[in-house]
Amino acid sequence: RRRHAAAASSGPGRTADGHPVRLMVNLGAPHELAAAAKADSEGVGLFRTEFLYLDRASAPGAEEQREAYRQVFEAFAGRRVVVRTLDAGADKPLPFATAADEPNPALGVRGLRTAVRHPGLLDTQLAAVAEAARSTGADVWVMAPMVSVPAEARAFAERARAHGLPTVGAMVEVPAAALRAGQLAEVCDFLSIGTNDLAQYAFAADRMLGSLAELLDPWQPALLELVRQTAEAGAAHGRPVGVCGEAAADPLLALVLTGLGVTSLSAAPGCLPAVRAALATRTLEECRTLAGLALAAPDAVAARTAVAEAAGGTV
Numbered sequence: 503r504r505r506h507a508a509a510a511s512s513g514p515g516r517t518a519d520g521h522p523v524r525l526m527v528n529l530g531a532p533h534e535l536a537a538a539a540k541a542d543s544e545g546v547g548l549f550r551t552e553f554l555y556l557d558r559a560s561a562p563g564a565e566e567q568r569e570a571y572r573q574v575f576e577a578f579a580g581r582r583v584v585v586r587t588l589d590a591g592a593d594k595p596l597p598f599a600t601a602a603d604e605p606n607p608a609l610g611v612r613g614l615r616t617a618v619r620h621p622g623l624l625d626t627q628l629a630a631v632a633e634a635a636r637s638t639g640a641d642v643w644v645m646a647p648m649v650s651v652p653a654e655a656r657a658f659a660e661r662a663r664a665h666g667l668p669t670v671g672a673m674v675e676v677p678a679a680a681l682r683a684g685q686l687a688e689v690c691d692f693l694s695i696g697t698n699d700l701a702q703y704a705f706a707a708d709r710m711l712g713s714l715a716e717l718l719d720p721w722q723p724a725l726l727e728l729v730r731q732t733a734e735a736g737a738a739h740g741r742p743v744g745v746c747g748e749a750a751a752d753p754l755l756a757l758v759l760t761g762l763g764v765t766s767l768s769a770a771p772g773c774l775p776a777v778r779a780a781l782a783t784r785t786l787e788e789c790r791t792l793a794g795l796a797l798a799a800p801d802a803v804a805a806r807t808a809v810a811e812a813a814g815g816t817v
């Protein structure tokens with residue numbers, strides 16, 4: 503079974519039969535940069551930029567942003583860095599961009615919706631990312647959070663490309679976006695599934711509420727079905743589809759996500775070795791079989807149990 507055992511401990515992610523699954527790290531704060539850059543990965547799959555904006559009265563200027571991005575791009579020279587533009591609102595309120603009187607902030611003006619109402623915020627950020635990218639050797643991609651409809655993705659892509667950023671993506675975190683992933687893929691170069699928010703919105707369960715953890719379990723078959731539809735739509739358009747939410751950190755679930763057609767996984771650096779090792783124990787076809795078991799299960803616990811049993815406790 504462990505056909506590529508030697509290759510399992512380092513290097514690019516591969517299934518046992520050599521199908522590539524790009525393994526990348528999530529990055530959210532400057533103090534994480536050294537460990538993230540040192541990790542054996544093919545780059546940053548999710549660079550959360552909110553740290554620059556939080557706990558301050560006004561937005562950071564172009565120069566401050568440029569310097570912050572430059573440090574990350576230099577640390578990842580020769581590798582890919584997927585920058586997520588500002589995801590303000592809901593659990594990340596900003597005094598200069600978030601309305602204080604929203605009755606349901608998670609359903610309010612957040613993510614890319616904020617950028618539409620404060621266009622200067624997004625333009626300053628895209629310009630700073632583009633400038634920093636030009637002076638460093640990283641392969642810089644940008645993506646927008648909380649895209650709901652294809653028109654939002656199209657407008658974002660046009661603005662990013664106007665700033666000289668050629669590779670533009672949309673996060674799939676809203677069920678409507680997953681259901682229209684094909685139309686998103688027509689206007690974007692790649693898609694990235696945020697399973698934290700996608701679970702929150704699919705199950706109408708606040709991701710901050712520990713008491714709803716069962717509904718937010720990334721093994722929920724309905725969530726996996728949204729992942730499957732997104733991955734299939736991406737493949738039909740020749741677009742990569744990653745997962746950058748917490749689901750990507752679970753080695754057994756990584757097999758299922760691969761079987762569903764996901765082409766990259768991005769997680770905390772410490773999680774990657776176990777994910778890499780798990781992938782190397784199974785062929786793509788075996789991953790597809792495991793994915794089928796998970797999709798057919800009635801609930802998250804049954805899905806995990808079915809896949810764990812079929813995997814024979816080797817992952």
Ligand code: PEP
Binds near residue numbers: 697698747
């Ligand atoms: C997600 O929603 O899964 C995601 C990756 O973004 P964040 O956790 O930053 O909202």
Ligand code: MG
Binds near residue numbers: 647699
């Ligand atoms: Mg999110």
